[in-house]
Amino acid sequence: MKTLVSVENLKMYFPVTKGLFIKRRVGTVRAVDDVSFTVEKGEILGLVGESGCGKSTTGRAILQLYRPTAGRVVFNGTELTRLKPKALVPFRRHFQIIFQDPYASLNPRMTVGSIVAEPLVTHERALRRRAREDRVKEILSLVGLSPRMIRRYPHEFSGGQRQRIGIARALALHPEFVVADEPVSALDVSVQAQILNLMMELREKLSLTILFIAHDLSVVKHMSDRVAVMYLGKIVEIAPFKALYASPRHPYTEALLSSVPIPDPRVEKSRDRVVLKGDVPSPLNPPSGCHFHTRCPIAEERCRIEAPALVQIGGSGTGHFAACHFAAE
Amino acid sequence: MAEVGDVILSVCDLRTHFRGEEGIVKAVDGVSFDLRRGGVLGIVGESGSGKSVTNLSILRLIPDPPGRIVGGEILFHRQNLLSVTDAEMRKVRGNRISMIFQDPMTSLNPYLTVGRQLTEVLEEHFAASPADARRQSIDMLARVGIPEPENRIDQYPHQFSGGMRQRVMIAMALLCKPEILIADEPTTAVDVTIQAQILDLIGSLRRDLGTAVILVTHDLGVVAGMADEILVMYAGRVVERGTADDIFHRPSHPYTLGLLRSIPRLDTSESRLVPIRGTPPDLARLDAGCPFRPRCDFAEARCSESYPPTRTVGAATHEAACFVDPATAPTTTPRAEVEP
Numbered sequence: 001m002k003t004l005v006s007v008e009n010l011k012m013y014f015p016v017t018k019g020l021f022i023k024r025r026v027g028t029v030r031a032v033d034d035v036s037f038t039v040e041k042g043e044i045l046g047l048v049g050e051s052g053c054g055k056s057t058t059g060r061a062i063l064q065l066y067r068p069t070a071g072r073v074v075f076n077g078t079e080l081t082r083l084k085p086k087a088l089v090p091f092r093r094h095f096q097i098i099f100q101d102p103y104a105s106l107n108p109r110m111t112v113g114s115i116v117a118e119p120l121v122t123h124e125r126a127l128r129r130r131a132r133e134d135r136v137k138e139i140l141s142l143v144g145l146s147p148r149m150i151r152r153y154p155h156e157f158s159g160g161q162r163q164r165i166g167i168a169r170a171l172a173l174h175p176e177f178v179v180a181d182e183p184v185s186a187l188d189v190s191v192q193a194q195i196l197n198l199m200m201e202l203r204e205k206l207s208l209t210i211l212f213i214a215h216d217l218s219v220v221k222h223m224s225d226r227v228a229v230m231y232l233g234k235i236v237e238i239a240p241f242k243a244l245y246a247s248p249r250h251p252y253t254e255a256l257l258s259s260v261p262i263p264d265p266r267v268e269k270s271r272d273r274v275v276l277k278g279d280v281p282s283p284l285n286p287p288s289g290c291h292f293h294t295r296c297p298i299a300e301e302r303c304r305i306e307a308p309a310l311v312q313i314g315g316s317g318t319g320h321f322a323a324c325h326f327a328a329e
Numbered sequence: 330m331a332e333v334g335d336v337i338l339s340v341c342d343l344r345t346h347f348r349g350e351e352g353i354v355k356a357v358d359g360v361s362f363d364l365r366r367g368g369v370l371g372i373v374g375e376s377g378s379g380k381s382v383t384n385l386s387i388l389r390l391i392p393d394p395p396g397r398i399v400g401g402e403i404l405f406h407r408q409n410l411l412s413v414t415d416a417e418m419r420k421v422r423g424n425r426i427s428m429i430f431q432d433p434m435t436s437l438n439p440y441l442t443v444g445r446q447l448t449e450v451l452e453e454h455f456a457a458s459p460a461d462a463r464r465q466s467i468d469m470l471a472r473v474g475i476p477e478p479e480n481r482i483d484q485y486p487h488q489f490s491g492g493m494r495q496r497v498m499i500a501m502a503l504l505c506k507p508e509i510l511i512a513d514e515p516t517t518a519v520d521v522t523i524q525a526q527i528l529d530l531i532g533s534l535r536r537d538l539g540t541a542v543i544l545v546t547h548d549l550g551v552v553a554g555m556a557d558e559i560l561v562m563y564a565g566r567v568v569e570r571g572t573a574d575d576i577f578h579r580p581s582h583p584y585t586l587g588l589l590r591s592i593p594r595l596d597t598s599e600s601r602l603v604p605i606r607g608t609p610p611d612l613a614r615l616d617a618g619c620p621f622r623p624r625c626d627f628a629e630a631r632c633s634e635s636y637p638p639t640r641t642v643g644a645a646t647h648e649a650a651c652f653v654d655p656a657t658a659p660t661t662t663p664r665a666e667v668e669p
Contacts, residue, residue: 261528261551263577265554
């Protein structure tokens with residue numbers, strides 16, 4: 001396998017300001033704090049974590065929708081983080097995003113045809129109007145919408161159909177890499193499965209590489225080859241899903257896995273649940289040492305002082321990394 | 330598990346309709362169930378299935394107009410809540426039957442301290458003295474797991490996180506030691522580790538106080554571990570009811586079966602999900618037939634003629650409103666995964 005996206009020591013900090021006219025900087029939110037991982041060509045990498053852990057910010061910083069505070073993002077050999085905004089434009093067609101909310105992410109005053117055509121207008125200027133319309137129709141039928149709907153407006157569609165439109169827009173340029181940011185969390189359960197299946201089909205057909213961001217572990221498990229778990233701006237564990245589920249090495253991963261309810265009363269009765277105490281601390285003022293030590297059931301003095309590094313568990317080649325002082329035990 | 334006792338709430342043939350621009354929307358159309366002391370009733374369904382309207386109807390919180398409870402009975406200790414006066418209803422609401430809502434961000438008043446909102450409940454319902462109300466409120470905040478309740482009580486809702494706000498809502502709902510707690514999607518707006526805490530809390534309250542719980546959710550996993558009895562709702566009606574074991578291990582309505590097949594599970598590996606095709610129906614345009622038939626794999630000609638009668642499956646507690654049993658019947662329509 002070949003690495004398509006390589007993220008190295010990525011940091012994304014946001015300033016917190018006070019004052020209406022004269023803004024004073026009063027703090028920094030470390031939304032993403034020194035994160036490194038790779039996405040291999042053709043794989044789906046799941047990125048999970050709770051709200052505010054920095055998973056969406058990571059996705060956006062990779063796509064250069066935010067310019068990272070520090071670190072490198074290398075896409076197919078090109079270091080995106082070094083390019084000026086203008087120089088980035090020709091690269092953007094190769095990496096696209098699918099947004100969470102199919103209601104807010106489609107302009108209500110544009111027809112479906114023009115929404116899906118917009119990336120083509122920007123990136124394929126040579127394309128004539130007729131040819132462009134043909135491309136739009138082709139991509140609509142690819143995502144399971146009738147090409148006849150090209151003149152309709154977003155409000156005429158259901159949530160699931162709108163998410164198909166969002167997917168069509170992201171795929172219009174045949175990108176290599178797609179960041180799917182919570183693509184099904186706004187949808188009803190019965191419709192969720194339609195969209196997940198569609199994404200699996202499209203991945204096969206178009207040999208896509210996907211960073212699949214979601215808070216629902218069951219969904220991430222279904223979609224991903226490997227899974228990365230984030231907590232307060234850091235990756236705490238990354239592994240092929242089977243290994244992660246069978247032997248989680250970070251106590252946060254373990255708690256997360258055991259918190260997910262399983263739709264089977266017999267299984268639920270026999271499960272031991274690790275219920276974490278307290279809340280996620282504020283990323284404005286994260287705990288010292290290991291960020292998780294305030295809620296960790298096995299934390300010791302050392303965890304308060306020293307931040308654990310993300311290291312490979314069980315020898316090289318396992319692909320199982322965890323950031324815990326006790327991960328090897 | 331707590332002892333499940335007598336029936337304290339009995340909903341019979343409840344019908345709540347809304348007048349819309351496109352005609353009458355039958356949001357709840359003939360829902361019946363019993364709730365027992367200390368029992369947990371799960372109500373599952375997608376948006377628009379009528380699960381929230383059912384609960385708002387129990388508390389008579391349906392805005393009229395456009396909504397109206399047009400039929401049925403809600404018997405609380407054999408007294409029909411639909412025929413009591415507004416003043417009597419106020420004594421029941423929030424006192425003997427409490428409700429917690431999905432969104433803790435919008436259900437607390439941002440202008441008042443948490444303490445003010447809690448003590449108000451006790452002063453209103455029990456004419457408690459301010460000092461006494463404050464003491465009881467602090468106790469309750471401690472009980473739902475809020476650290477430093479003596480200090481937190483004087484803070485405003487925005488100073489609490491989402492999970493903490495939901496705890497404040499639960500504390501408020503429990504102050505009067507209600508006989509029934511209606512929890513409408515109590516964990517939808519919070520993270521999964523916080524969800525585990527909240528569900529743990531609801532479970533222990535039921536054990537310790539014998540509170541009966543109506544738990545409304547779209548998440549099948551949540552009811553699987555919590556509920557004694559489950560109702561599955563679709564388009565304003567109960568399509569299947571049974572124990573958690575009945576529903577999850579012998580689903581007998583094609584919709585229930587479809588739901589179970591369409592969700593990925595953490596503990597098993599399915600190669601492919603089987604979605605329910607199409608989308609939920611427009612409630613203003615229902616006909617006499619079964620509203621699920623356009624999405625159903627077992628639909629027959631008779632499904633468009635009349636609404637199927639309720640059929641008992643196996644145990645007497647297990648019922649489904651369908652002509653066929655999906656466990657044995659052949660599918661009638663070829664599966665179309667993606668529709669035009």
